[in-house]
Amino acid sequence: MGDARTPSCLGWTLARCQETGSADPEREKRWAELFEQLDLNKDGRIDINELRIGLRARGFLRSDVEEQIVREGDTNNDGQLDFEEFTEYLRVHEKRLRLMFRSLDYNDDGCIDLGEIQRSLHSLGVAVSTEQASRILQSMDRDGTLTIDWNEWRDHFLFSPIHNIEDIAHFWKHSLMLDIGEHLTVPDEFSERERRSGVVWRQLVAGAMAGAVSRTGTAPLDRLKVFLQVHGSRNPRINLWTSVRRMVQEGGIQSLWRGNGINVLKIAPESAIKFMAYEQIKRLMRGDNENVSLRVQERFLAGSLAGATAQTIIYPMEVLKTRLTLRKTGQYSGMADCAKKILCNEGVLAFYRGYVPNTLGIIPYAGIDLAVYETLKNAWLQRYCVDSADPGVLVLLGCGTVSSTCGQLASYPLALVRTRMQAQASVDGAPKLSMLGQFKHIVSQEGVPGLYRGIAPNFLKVIPAVSISYVVYEHMKKALGVGS
Numbered sequence: 192m193g194d195a196r197t198p199s200c201l202g203w204t205l206a207r208c209q210e211t212g213s214a215d216p217e218r219e220k221r222w223a224e225l226f227e228q229l230d231l232n233k234d235g236r237i238d239i240n241e242l243r244i245g246l247r248a249r250g251f252l253r254s255d256v257e258e259q260i261v262r263e264g265d266t267n268n269d270g271q272l273d274f275e276e277f278t279e280y281l282r283v284h285e286k287r288l289r290l291m292f293r294s295l296d297y298n299d300d301g302c303i304d305l306g307e308i309q310r311s312l313h314s315l316g317v318a319v320s321t322e323q324a325s326r327i328l329q330s331m332d333r334d335g336t337l338t339i340d341w342n343e344w345r346d347h348f349l350f351s352p353i354h355n356i357e358d359i360a361h362f363w364k365h366s367l368m369l370d371i372g373e374h375l376t377v378p379d380e381f382s383e384r385e386r387r388s389g390v391v392w393r394q395l396v397a398g399a400m401a402g403a404v405s406r407t408g409t410a411p412l413d414r415l416k417v418f419l420q421v422h423g424s425r426n427p428r429i430n431l432w433t434s435v436r437r438m439v440q441e442g443g444i445q446s447l448w449r450g451n452g453i454n455v456l457k458i459a460p461e462s463a464i465k466f467m468a469y470e471q472i473k474r475l476m477r478g479d480n481e482n483v484s485l486r487v488q489e490r491f492l493a494g495s496l497a498g499a500t501a502q503t504i505i506y507p508m509e510v511l512k513t514r515l516t517l518r519k520t521g522q523y524s525g526m527a528d529c530a531k532k533i534l535c536n537e538g539v540l541a542f543y544r545g546y547v548p549n550t551l552g553i554i555p556y557a558g559i560d561l562a563v564y565e566t567l568k569n570a571w572l573q574r575y576c577v578d579s580a581d582p583g584v585l586v587l588l589g590c591g592t593v594s595s596t597c598g599q600l601a602s603y604p605l606a607l608v609r610t611r612m613q614a615q616a617s618v619d620g621a622p623k624l625s626m627l628g629q630f631k632h633i634v635s636q637e638g639v640p641g642l643y644r645g646i647a648p649n650f651l652k653v654i655p656a657v658s659i660s661y662v663v664y665e666h667m668k669k670a671l672g673v674g675s
Contacts (some may be wrong), residue, residue, distance in 0.1 A: 218285075222278050229277075236271040246350055259352040285345060287354060292344050302338035304328075361423040371631040393671040399462050401664035403455045403654045411447035412652035413454070414438065417516045420610045421618060421643035431647060442520045447519050450516030453526055461501050469497035495557045499550050504551065507542035537616055545612035548626050553603035560598035592657050599649060604642035607633070 229245040230235045237245075242257040264272050272280065295303050295311050309324045331339045331347045339347075366624050406413070418434050429437075438446055472493040502509070507530075514529055523529040542672030567590040599606075608629045617621055624632055633641045 203602055221280075222281055223250045225281075226274055226277050236273050237277060239272045247380045256350060256352060260350065263352060272297060281349070283354075284349070288345055288348055289341070291353075292341055302336075302340050302556075303344065304338045308541045337358050347525070393468060394668070395462055396668035397671055398668045399458045401660040402458045402462075404663045405452050405660035406458070407448070407451055408659045409453070409652040409656045410451040411435075412648040413451075414447055414449055414516050415648040416645045416652075417450070417513060417610060417614075419648065420607050421517060421614045423644045438558075449518060453508055453515060457505050457512070460508075461505050464504055465497045465501040468500040469493055472496050491558055491561050494561065495553055495612075498553045498557060502549060502553065506546055509549070510542050510544060510613050513610055514617055517614055533616075541616065544616070545609035545626075548605040548609040548612070552602040552609065555605075556602040557599040558598075559601045562594075564594035567593060588657060588661060592653055596650065596653055599653075600646075603646055603649070604630075605643060607644060 226237070229241055230243065239257045239261050242260060245380060246256060260280065261270065265277045266276055266279075292303070295307055297307050297310065305321065305324050305328055308327055309321070312324070326340060328337065331343050333343055333346075334340075371667070415431065415434055415438075418438060419429065421430075422434075423429050434449075442449070451653045476489055476493060510533070511526060511529055513534065515523065515526065518529070523532065565587070571590070573588050608626055611629055611633075612624075612626065622628075622632060631643075
């Protein structure tokens with residue numbers, strides 16, 4: 192038997208609406224129906240879990256939205272929203288939304304069009320193309336008029352805890368930084384407000400921490416890949432299992448993490464240099480017009496040049512990582528000892544051995560990664576995403592995983608040659624060859640499949656690396672106060 196005092200019907204809720212003395216019965220009826228739908232256990236209160244389930248059913252996928260709504264509306268601090276708290280939250284929130292709508296409706300015609308979306312974002316320092324603005328508009332335009340009226344605007348943002356136009360811009364623009372252990376990516380666009388507030392560097396720190404945990408978690412697969420790249424051709428019977436067994440027999444379980452220290456250490460300078468270079472290159476491309484949005488091919492060029500700049504500066508750390516990954520027990524006492532021995536025995540140029548194939552590999556990787564990512568994301572948006580300009584985190588992760596895998600597949604032969612050139616001085620009996628010499632030697636001795644030796648563990652680590660990186664990234668953003 193339920194408690195006789197438990198409110199469990201729409202009539203009761205509408206009666207409560209009328210008690211507030213509202214002058215808009217249609218609005219109050221809509222709020223009452225919403226409350227009834229979200230109050231799953233019909234106890235007259237909505238908790239965070241009920242709100243989460245209800246919002247997910249309505250397609251609201253942003254993280255922490257429920258907590259923010261309850262935090263703003265819960266006046267008695269009991270962790271739930273009763274009907275009065277719920278309607279008061281909606282009343283205040285709709286008032287904010289009405290003010291924002293009017294500020295964006297520059298020509299006062301009661302609708303927001305494509306040009307007004309672009310103008311509002313440009314005024315905040317966020318450059319968007321006509322295509323991007325069109326996707327934003329389509330995500331809210333339910334009646335197909337290519338404009339957004341007040342009802343469409345209100346319904347779209349009703350459960351988004353935004354307070355001003357800057358929050359709207361941040362909602363429309365989604366940046367994701369994930370590290371799969373091969374090529375670190377940095378967020379694409381930041382507004383001037385985000386730069387001034389320190390969001391940029393907090394987001395980079397979150398990404399760097401995610402990369403550190405992800406690389407550590409998949410380090411055994413990374414060492415297995417390098418081991419197969421260098422030693423696989425010397426013994427055709429070497430496979431994944433025999434390689435792991437040999438590494439463990441030689442140095443114990445902990446040897447599977449050799450080289451991980453410097454692999455993690457280079458994340459911070461790599462991401463910082465790449466981001467700063469990317470910003471400077473974009474500034475040069477835009478010239479005097481800061482509001483111009485770069486085309487896909489321009490972003491590809493900027494990203495490739497930024498990647499090449501970062502790799503040029505941190506490349507000695509790449510060589511150290513390869514040597515430390517392949518070292519035998521007792522060969523080096525640490526990173527400093529390894530660097531000292533390379534310098535004394537091979538000279539300064541040894542720290543840039545394999546630099547040319549490494550740099551050349553950035554172009555096919557970045558180009559294919561970007562092209563496949565944009566193609567998959569746009570295809571998803573056009574086919575399935577009629578209610579949102581953001582396809583959702585899982586779709587973005589899926590697109591990123593597939594595009595990164597395709598990029599790795601295209602650039603892998605260059606990565607293999609780079610690793611062999613980095614390691615050849617430390618491997619007994621290995622021929623000392625140039626980049627072209629390495630290609631010829633591999634094809635003549637192992638055939639074309641030899642150019643992909645070690646790619647299996649590389650593919651095996653993509654999904655766990657992306658998963659770990661995403662989970663840690665989201666938790667670090669929360670800890671650092673960076674919104675989704």
